[in-house]
Amino acid sequence: MTNVVEFNHVSKSFKDFSLKDVTFSIKKGYITGFIGSNGAGKSTTIKLLMNLLKKDSGDITIFGLDQNKYNQEIKSRIGFVYDENCFYDTLTIKELRKIIAPMYPKWNDDLFYKYVDQFRLPEKQQVKSFSKGMKMKLAIVFAISHDPEFIVMDEPTSGLDPVFRREILEILHEIMLDEQKTIFFSTHITTDLDRIADYITYIHKGQILFSKEREELLAEYGIVKGKNDLLDRDTEKEFVSIRKTGVGFEALTSNVKKTMNLFGDEVLIEKPSLEDIMYYTDKGNLSCTH
Numbered sequence: 001m002t003n004v005v006e007f008n009h010v011s012k013s014f015k016d017f018s019l020k021d022v023t024f025s026i027k028k029g030y031i032t033g034f035i036g037s038n039g040a041g042k043s044t045t046i047k048l049l050m051n052l053l054k055k056d057s058g059d060i061t062i063f064g065l066d067q068n069k070y071n072q073e074i075k076s077r078i079g080f081v082y083d084e085n086c087f088y089d090t091l092t093i094k095e096l097r098k099i100i101a102p103m104y105p106k107w108n109d110d111l112f113y114k115y116v117d118q119f120r121l122p123e124k125q126q127v128k129s130f131s132k133g134m135k136m137k138l139a140i141v142f143a144i145s146h147d148p149e150f151i152v153m154d155e156p157t158s159g160l161d162p163v164f165r166r167e168i169l170e171i172l173h174e175i176m177l178d179e180q181k182t183i184f185f186s187t188h189i190t191t192d193l194d195r196i197a198d199y200i201t202y203i204h205k206g207q208i209l210f211s212k213e214r215e216e217l218l219a220e221y222g223i224v225k226g227k228n229d230l231l232d233r234d235t236e237k238e239f240v241s242i243r244k245t246g247v248g249f250e251a252l253t254s255n256v257k258k259t260m261n262l263f264g265d266e267v268l269i270e271k272p273s274l275e276d277i278m279y280y281t282d283k284g285n286l287s288c289t290h
């Protein structure tokens, strides 16, 4: 399987935060969701990927090309949407198109007007009158109308209502019908990922905890419920983290098979949601594994 992106031992330090030895890849032809709590390092990773920020060490290759040597070529093959997208908002869509389209050799007007239509965006209205959701749709339309092979988005669905979010996910799904395309996007809305993500990359305090196929992840992890007297110093180590209540405990295991062997019928094991995995992993203090 080809990788569109490879991060190899990438580090970046700010005064109060570091991305540490970040190693992961993004598979061609799939949607990868990038999750992690506030301040975990998602935007920083995306800025490094887009070469908007200089790494301290490590390598990043995109389309198999060195990020610095082939910066221009790489950028022309990526559609990028980020949360601070700013347009000259006194302009209309038509006027913006006149400025943006010539920047891309592979600009596709048919595609552009198809998406403008599909998202029901008014062409003759100043962008400053658009709602937040309409502005995000417009950013996506501009990012995908030069037919990029790889689409990178920093929280494209944040702050949008379920109807807007669903429409955006549908467009992403439609784009993925072309098996040569790849999408990487960060989000806090794990239910969006339940809908469309093939792979999940999880960052926690500047470290990648895992980058895995979603199905594989959901098969390996489990929510375990049992009586508190099953817990002692040794058995507690088996869990990512544990929540104890008056009636028993609920915990996350990252190895369902091992937990079943250990506790047998004494516990109940349920399928976790991505949100469960995020919640318990953030709560616990897992060491870094790739």
Ligand SMILES: Nc1ncnc2c1ncn2[C@@H]1O[C@H](COP(=O)(O)OP(=O)(O)OP(=O)(O)O)[C@@H](O)[C@H]1O
Binding pocket: 014, 015, 016, 017, 036, 037, 038, 039, 040, 041, 042, 043, 044, 045
């Ligand atoms: N230019 C910078 N200078 C100093 N610190 C920075 C800079 N950019 C980011 N940081 C810090 O790095 C940490 C990670 O920020 P980042 O924006 O990557 O997190 P995030 O996972 O995208 O968070 P959120 O989900 O809240 O958007 C934060 O503590 C932030 O304050």
